[in-house]
Each structure stands twice: as C-alpha cells, then as structure tokens.
Amino acid sequence: MADALGTGWRRAGHRVVAGGRSGGLREAAESGTDAVLLALPYGAAAEVVAGLADVLRGRVLIDCTNPVGPGFRLLTAGGPSAAERIAAAAPAARVVKAFNLCHVDVWRLDPPVFDGRPLAVPLCGDSPPALSVVRRLVRDLGCEPLNAGGLDRAGLVEATAALLIGLWVGEGADAQAIAPPLTHAGPRAC
Template identity: 85%
Template sequence: MRIGILGSGQMADALGTQWRRAGHEVRTGGRSGGLREAAEFGTDAVLLALPYAAVAEVVGGLGEALRARALIDCTNPVGAGFRLLTAGGPAGAERIAAAAPDAHVVKAFNLCHVDVWRLTPPVFDGRPLAVPLCGDDPAALDVVRQLVRDLGCEPLNAGGLDRAGLVEATAALLIGLWVGEGADAQAIAPPLAHAAGY
C-alpha cells in the first residue's frame, strides 16, 4: 500500500516504521512542510498523527488531497487533568470528518502509548493486542484492518464513526489511570467468559 503520514512525531515514526517493515511505501510530512505531498502520496491510506488541536485546520486545508482516502485518526482529544476536550459535543473523529468531508475517517491506534507500537509484534501474555476501529466506509475499514494485522495486532469492530467518542473517552480514562494513578488499567476488564455472564 501507499501510506501518507501527516505528522513527524513519535506516533508517525513508530507506525510508519512498522508499515515500512511490512512492505508498504510510506511518505511523511510535518507541519513545517510536506503535508500535502504526504496526503497525495497516500492513495491507500493517510495517517493523521498530529496534535489534536491542529488536526481540523490541517485536514480542512488539504481538501482534494484527502478525497476518497482512508484517513486514520489516532489522535486523542485529551487535555489537562486527563479530561476529554470534546465532552458534550461531537467526537474528535467526527469533527475531523466534518473538516474533511471527502475523506473516509477511521478511528484507530489511539489507545496505546507510542512504545507499544514499536514492539514487533505487540503481544502480551501470548495474546496479540486488539485495536478497536470506528468508521462508516467498508473499504476504508478493510484497509485499516489490514494495517492493524500488519503490526501483528487484531482489529476489533467498535462500530460506526458515531461511536468514536466512546473510544476517545476510553483513552482519556486509561491515560488517567496509567499516568495519573500508576494503575494497572488492564485489570478493570474481566475475561470475556465473566464479562458477558456465560
């Protein structure tokens, strides 16, 4: 696949490196230059790996360069005190979709620290990491599912883009528990056999 990455920080580097290892062509552009070129290059997918505060303006300015692209949103609208910046309004991913109406936004890769995405593969206690995906376009979701599998992870269907706010709120909760409390946040979820009352 041809993947464009908007951003040149740690998430861009970690995911871009893994996708190159998997045999994909990747081009990165930062806020200082090359964003349009990266978006145009990413004919299969474009990863949005910029700070949340900048994303709506950036994607809004790219217009046609994002047309029909799978636009992967790994951002987290989390502010001071691990608070969700979008509480009471549209999810961050929905705001991105409104700013880039010709793209097919898929929420993914936002629940883990960058160091997790550097693992080859991210497997814990023999279990591959699961990555929830929210999106409305079946073809874009198929692309992102493949990119998840290329990392050695398992894609999970988390619903349409209207459920992206739940994934973003989960990120705010987990970050607060991990960073703010030093807690083992994974321990809040029982195994499936007990979670569903089987």
C-alpha cells in the same frame, strides 16, 4: 505515532511517505498510499485536515488523535468526537478512528503481544472499504482489529483513551485489570 506506526508498516512491506510540521504534508497526502495517518495534536487536526480536504477526497484517513486535556479531561465532552470533527473538516475523506489507545512505545514493539495475546485495536468508521484497509494495516502490525462501530461511536473510544491515560499516567494503575477475561464477563448477548 507516525514514526512508530510507519516503521511497523515499512517492515510489513508498505510504502510509507511522511510529512511533518516543517513541510511536506500536502505531498504526503497526495502520495497515493493506501491511507493517510493523521498523527497530530488534537488542537491542530481539524484545521490541518481542512487545508488538505481537496487531496483527501476519497482517501482513507486514519485518526489516532486523542482529545485529552489537563487533568486527563476529554476535550470533546458534550459535543462531536475528534473523529467526527475531522470528518466534518474533510467531508469527502473516509475517516477511521484507530491506534489512539496506546502510547507510542507500544507501537514500537514488533509485534505488540502481551501475555501471548496480540494487542486488539478498536476501529470506528462508516466506510466498509476504508475499514478493510485499516484492518489490514492493523494485522500487518501483528495486532487484532476490533469492530467498535460507526464513526458515531468514536467518542466512546476517545473517552476510553482519556480514562486509561488518566489511570496509567495519573494514578499509576494497571488499567488492563479493569476488564475481566471474556469467559468471566457474563452471558453474551445474542
């Protein structure tokens, strides 16, 4: 995810600094970039973030993790979402849940457009300035940001990922066919 998204952001003119399992995480987090993308397996995310909490203070931290386990089961069911756990591990960071609904290959498309429509990316977060930064990063990939609510709604996006992954991978289903076009979705609430 870091490579695919980072490549897209580099193409758009952003400076990208990467850290990995072999080192450089602290240096990457301290780099002064607009945001830090957390592209780690869910099981390691909170611990890594806790170890970097001091350098993440005030930083935009983008969580693209998916707490999905065997059988496409949501690992956070009945508890805080992955994004909320990450926010608790680095309470002074400004966490935004984003980029978790698509496979890494989608992020390698330039741009990710399907049937003439740019990919929509739900964003959950509580910091308007952080959301503004992530909206710009979404648009710089050729996608359309969607306001999905506060960080307390990140669990819904994570559950959606578990459902979609299970349908796509487990069943080979065209999960996009679940939702009708907006014109057929019923009356809009006022």
